[in-house]
Amino acid sequence: MSEIVRMVVVLSLIAAICSAVLTFAHQGLGPRIDQQTDLYVRGPALERLFGKPATEVLHNKVVIAVGDQAIPVFFAREGDRVSTIAVEATGKGGFGGDLKLMVGVDLDAGQQTGMEVVSHSETPGLGARIDEISFRRQWQGLPTDTPVALTKDGGKIDAISGATTTSLAAVGGTNEVIRFLRDHKEEIVQAIAKREAGS
Amino acid sequence: MSKGKLGATLTAGLWKRLPPFRLVLGLCPSLAVTTSAENGLGMGIALALVVTMSNGIISALRKLIPAKVRIASYIVIIATLVSIVETLMKAYFFPLSEQLGIYIPLIVVNCIVLGRAEGFAAKNPPLLSMADGLSVGIGYTLSLTLIGSIREILGVGSWFGLPVFGAAFEPLAFLVLAPGAFITIGILLGIQNLFSRWRGEKFVQG
Numbered sequence: 001m002s003e004i005v006r007m008v009v010v011l012s013l014i015a016a017i018c019s020a021v022l023t024f025a026h027q028g029l030g031p032r033i034d035q036q037t038d039l040y041v042r043g044p045a046l047e048r049l050f051g052k053p054a055t056e057v058l059h060n061k062v063v064i065a066v067g068d069q070a071i072p073v074f075f076a077r078e079g080d081r082v083s084t085i086a087v088e089a090t091g092k093g094g095f096g097g098d099l100k101l102m103v104g105v106d107l108d109a110g111q112q113t114g115m116e117v118v119s120h121s122e123t124p125g126l127g128a129r130i131d132e133i134s135f136r137r138q139w140q141g142l143p144t145d146t147p148v149a150l151t152k153d154g155g156k157i158d159a160i161s162g163a164t165t166t167s168l169a170a171v172g173g174t175n176e177v178i179r180f181l182r183d184h185k186e187e188i189v190q191a192i193a194k195r196e197a198g199s
Numbered sequence: 200m201s202k203g204k205l206g207a208t209l210t211a212g213l214w215k216r217l218p219p220f221r222l223v224l225g226l227c228p229s230l231a232v233t234t235s236a237e238n239g240l241g242m243g244i245a246l247a248l249v250v251t252m253s254n255g256i257i258s259a260l261r262k263l264i265p266a267k268v269r270i271a272s273y274i275v276i277i278a279t280l281v282s283i284v285e286t287l288m289k290a291y292f293f294p295l296s297e298q299l300g301i302y303i304p305l306i307v308v309n310c311i312v313l314g315r316a317e318g319f320a321a322k323n324p325p326l327l328s329m330a331d332g333l334s335v336g337i338g339y340t341l342s343l344t345l346i347g348s349i350r351e352i353l354g355v356g357s358w359f360g361l362p363v364f365g366a367a368f369e370p371l372a373f374l375v376l377a378p379g380a381f382i383t384i385g386i387l388l389g390i391q392n393l394f395s396r397w398r399g400e401k402f403v404q405g
Contacts, residue, residue: 007268014260014272018279025283029290036293 042074042088042102045116049086049104050076057086062191064184071180074102075192082192083108087180088118091173095165096121099130101173105144105181115139115174120166127166135160135167139174145182147175205330212334219342219384220391222335224310228302229343230380236359239347240340241295245284245303247336250312253277254332258320273316278307311335349383350374 043054050057060077063070074086084106091099099120104113115136122128129135138157142148148171149155150164159167181188216222219229225246233239256276257264264272285303288296296303306312315335320328348358354374356364373379 003265003267007265010264011268011272011275014264014275018275022279022282025286029286032290033286036290040293040297 042118045102045118046074046086049102049114049116050074050084052076060195062188062195064180064187064191066180066184073188073191082189082196084113085188085192086116087177089173089177089180091169091171093165093172094120094122094169095127095163096123099166099169099173101170101177103139103174103177105177110144112139112142112144112174115170117170122163122166127160127163129160129163130166130170144178147178205327208327208330209334212331212336212338213341214338216335217338217342218311218335219339220388222311222314223388224314225339226384228305228309229346229384230377232299232302233343233347233350233380233383234375235351235355236344236347237295238298239343239345241288241292242299242302243336243340243343245288245299246306246309246311247333247340248284249277249280249306250315250336250339251329251332252280253312254315254320254328255325256280257316258323258325258328261321269321270313270317273313274307277312277316281306311339346380346383346387349387350379354379 038058039054043058046057047054057074057076060075062073062075064073065071072088074088075082076084078084084104086102086104089101089103091101097120099122100118102116102118104116105111106113117130117136120128120130122130135158139148142156147155148157150157150159150167150171152159155171157167157171212218214221219225228242228246232242253273253276257273260272260276281304284306285296288299288303315328315332319331323331352358352363353371356362356368356370371379374383
């Protein structure tokens with residue numbers, strides 16, 4: 001009997017100490033991991049959208065709360081005005097799960113500057129071709145006041161052949177950004193102004 | 200504990216117990232991640248850290264842990280150490296940790312770590328066990344870097360990302376694919392066996 005008790009006590013103690021150590025490690029290093037993830041996962045997309053090194057853009061970040069969602073918005077300054085922003089969105093219903101997108105918007109011109117895929121788990125050779133420039137560049141210059149759509153639905157975006165689901169998810173994600181901009185543009189501008197004044 | 204035993208333990212991992220060739224344990228990551236010298240080195244260092252610390256901790260607790268739950272206790276301790284190493288890698292070597300992917304968490308079930316815990320740390324004092332872990336870890340790091348170097352130099356034509364041959368070199372691309380891993384490890388294992396036969400060593404694998 002006492003052996004059983006000893007087994008339980010020792011194993012529980014080991015497990016408890018290990019959990020405590022792990023919690024400590026995660027709390028200590030969590031912010032740094034977030035920072036690194038930003039740099040290496042969002043970084044390349046931001047670099048292409050803004051044409052600047054990611055380290056310059058990454059700290060220009062405001063988070064807008066919409067309902068229970070928090071939407072990260074990155075911005076870049078042209079002189080002392082904020083002209084271009086990049087809004088992160090989720091393209092729901094990709095073939096291998098949701099896509100994580102970043103849509104660049106030129107606020108002055110009311111145009112999209114591009115769509116970038118931050119992360120996806122689509123089929124290599126089919127949906128994964130969403131990364132290709134020939135698909136992504138179709139977003140450049142599209143207006144921000146009308147929803148985007150695939151050509152088969154009367155829009156301007158040519159779907160990737162064999163990957164309509166993925167293309168639809170990208171379009172859906174973009175439309176989410178367009179809706180978000182229409183409803184929350186003032187909020188974004190205020191948040192950025194506040195962030196600028198604070199820094 | 201005599202000085203001689205510590206020295207012998209420290210050098211054992213470099214030849215007598217050299218993983219993965221002599222122990223023939225931990226082959227899965229050796230095959231999977233050694234597409235480049237950098238990956239091999241990173242994986243090796245991660246494993247060396249885990250096996251040294253786990254040997255030390257398990258050896259210090261060896262009289263406390265009841266025999267019937269020892270494997271469970273070892274796994275909990277090893278898993279914690281692996282998680283810490285993984286967190287550290289994500290925080291400081293993010294691109295490398297992306298490259299190694301699932302193979303870092305899989306160190307938990309790496310036979311070398313559990314093998315050294317059960318076969319050595321459970322019977323020896325902490326300092327000696329840590330020496331054993333360190334030497335096996337260094338041996339593993341050297342082996343993986345060697346396998347990775349061969350595959351990268353011949354398969355891509357570079358070493359640690361730096362080009363080795365001129366532009367005229369046509370890389371043997373199959374070496375960085377899965378079959379190349381088996382062939383490289385097989386050839387190295389063969390050479391090493393021939394060498395120990397030539398030295399007249401008593402032939403023990405594992």
